[in-house]
Amino acid sequence: MDKIVIQGGARLHGAIPISGAKNAALPLMVACLLTDETLVLKNVPNLADVRFMGELLKSFGVDVEWTPARSLAEGGTYRLQARHVRGSTAEYDIVRKMRASFFVLGALVARVGLAKVSLPGGCAIGARPVDLHLKGLQALGASIDIAQGYVFADAPAGFVGGEVVFPIVSVGATENVLMAATLAKGTTVLVNAAREPEIVDLGNCLIAMGAKITGLGTSRITVEGVERLHGATHSVLPDRIETGTYAMAVAIAGGEVELTNTSPDLISSLLDLLPLVGAEVSSTGSGIKVVRNGSRPKSVSVDTAPFPGFPTDLQAQFMALMATAEGTSRIRETIFENRFMHVPELVRLGADIKVEGDTAIVTGVASLTGAPVMATDLRASSSLVLAGLAAKGTTIVNRVYHLDRGFERLEEKLSAVGAHIERQKE
Numbered sequence: 001m002d003k004i005v006i007q008g009g010a011r012l013h014g015a016i017p018i019s020g021a022k023n024a025a026l027p028l029m030v031a032c033l034l035t036d037e038t039l040v041l042k043n044v045p046n047l048a049d050v051r052f053m054g055e056l057l058k059s060f061g062v063d064v065e066w067t068p069a070r071s072l073a074e075g076g077t078y079r080l081q082a083r084h085v086r087g088s089t090a091e092y093d094i095v096r097k098m099r100a101s102f103f104v105l106g107a108l109v110a111r112v113g114l115a116k117v118s119l120p121g122g123c124a125i126g127a128r129p130v131d132l133h134l135k136g137l138q139a140l141g142a143s144i145d146i147a148q149g150y151v152f153a154d155a156p157a158g159f160v161g162g163e164v165v166f167p168i169v170s171v172g173a174t175e176n177v178l179m180a181a182t183l184a185k186g187t188t189v190l191v192n193a194a195r196e197p198e199i200v201d202l203g204n205c206l207i208a209m210g211a212k213i214t215g216l217g218t219s220r221i222t223v224e225g226v227e228r229l230h231g232a233t234h235s236v237l238p239d240r241i242e243t244g245t246y247a248m249a250v251a252i253a254g255g256e257v258e259l260t261n262t263s264p265d266l267i268s269s270l271l272d273l274l275p276l277v278g279a280e281v282s283s284t285g286s287g288i289k290v291v292r293n294g295s296r297p298k299s300v301s302v303d304t305a306p307f308p309g310f311p312t313d314l315q316a317q318f319m320a321l322m323a324t325a326e327g328t329s330r331i332r333e334t335i336f337e338n339r340f341m342h343v344p345e346l347v348r349l350g351a352d353i354k355v356e357g358d359t360a361i362v363t364g365v366a367s368l369t370g371a372p373v374m375a376t377d378l379r380a381s382s383s384l385v386l387a388g389l390a391a392k393g394t395t396i397v398n399r400v401y402h403l404d405r406g407f408e409r410l411e412e413k414l415s416a417v418g419a420h421i422e423r424q425k426e
C-alpha cells in the first residue's frame, strides 16, 4: 500500500490548481441515466471515486468514455451515454465502498421504473442512514421494500410530483429526489432542501438537459417534471473542499500561494475565518491568494453546519490548523456523530485535543512532531497531511487510498509549491 511521506517545516510558495469537485462530479455522472443522449462532463477530477462511478454506470450498460486532462490545471472529460439501461442492481460490494453509488436509486427508477440498490451501511464517520432518500422517493409514488440488505424500489408508471419535506438537511437525499423529480408527472417541491453549491451544479446541468427547476441554492426547490431529458455539456464546478484544504495548508505551513481555477464565493465560511487565524486572503479574479507570514496562527472556534455554514468536510483540516495555533479553540461537529477519528492520530503528532461529546477542545502547541499515522476516512487523512507540513521531522501517512478518493495528485500539487512530500509505493 502506498504511503505519503512528509518532511515538515517548508513554507509554501507558488500556485495550486484546484480540480473539479468530487461531490459534484459523482451525482452529475449519475444524471446520464436520465437520458438516452450523451452527457459530456468537463473538468472532472481523476479520482478513485469517480473511476468507480464510471464502473458502476458501465454495469448498467452506459457507454463511458474518459479523456484524461493534459495538465494538472485542467480536468478530464467524461462522455456518458445511457442509450439503453440494462440491469438496475447496485450490488453491496460497490455501494459499501462508495456511498454515492446510492444516488443511482432515483435516476434508475425514473428511467426504467425499478431499481435494486444495496443499503450502504454505516461508515467511519457515522451511521449515515438513507431514510430521507427513501421517504422522498416514496412521496413521489415509489414503493419501497427492504430485504436482504437491499432497497427494492419501483414506480412502473413513473414518478408523480409531490411535496417532499426533509426534516433535516441532506445533500444526498436532495440530489436523489431532485433527479427523480425531473421526469415525474407534475410538480415537485423540495422543502428544507440542501443549498450546497454541488446541488446547484447538478441542478444547472439538469436544466441544460431540459429539466425545469427553480429555487436552486435556496431551501425550497421546485421541479416541474418533463417527459424526457436530452444530452448536454457541463463543466463541473471547482472543488471547495480541496480549495479549503490547500488554503489551510498555507495557513499551517506559512508562505504565499494562489489557488487557481476556483472561487472565494464557494468557501466564504472558511475564508472569513482565516484572517482571524492570521492568514490574509484575497480574490485574484481567477482564484484566491492566501498568505501567512510571521507569527503563529491564532485559535478560532467553529461549528460545522450545512452550507453556507462551515463544512464538515473541512473540520478535520481545521483541527490540524488549530492544533498549532496560539490559544484554545472549540470545534463542534454537528453533521456526523463520529467524525473525530483524526483526533488520536493528531495527538500522536503531539497535538493537545480533548473530545467532549460533539466538541473537540484543541489547545494549540508550539510545534508538532512527525510520526507514522493513519486515518480511516478521506478528510481525516488530509488533516494528517496538513499537520505533517507543520510538524518537525518526518510524518508518514498510511492508507493513502482514502486520500486518493478525493484529492487529485495531492503530493504533486503540494511539492510544486515547495512542500517536501512524496508518495512511496510498496
Ligand SMILES: CC(=O)N[C@H]1[C@@H](OP(=O)(O)OP(=O)(O)OC[C@H]2O[C@@H](n3ccc(=O)[nH]c3=O)[C@H](O)[C@@H]2O)O[C@H](CO)[C@@H](O)[C@@H]1O
Residues within 6 Å of the ligand: 023, 024, 026, 099, 100, 126, 127, 128, 129, 130, 131, 132, 133, 134, 168, 169, 170, 171, 172, 173, 312, 313, 335, 336, 337
Ligand atoms: C458524495 C457526497 O456528496 N458526500 C457529501 C454528502 O454526504 P451525504 O449526502 O451522505 O450527507 P448528508 O447531507 O445526507 O448527511 C447529513 C446528515 O443527515 C443524515 N441523514 C442523511 C440521509 C438520510 O437519509 N438520513 C439521515 O439521517 C446523515 O447521517 C448526516 O448526519 O454531504 C455531506 C455533508 O455535507 C458531506 O460530508 C459528504 O462529503
Ligand SMILES: C=C(OP(=O)(O)O)C(=O)O
Residues within 6 Å of the ligand: 023, 098, 099, 100, 313, 378, 379, 406
Ligand atoms: C464524506 C465524504 O464522502 P462520502 O459522502 O462519499 O463518504 C467526503 O467527501 O468527505
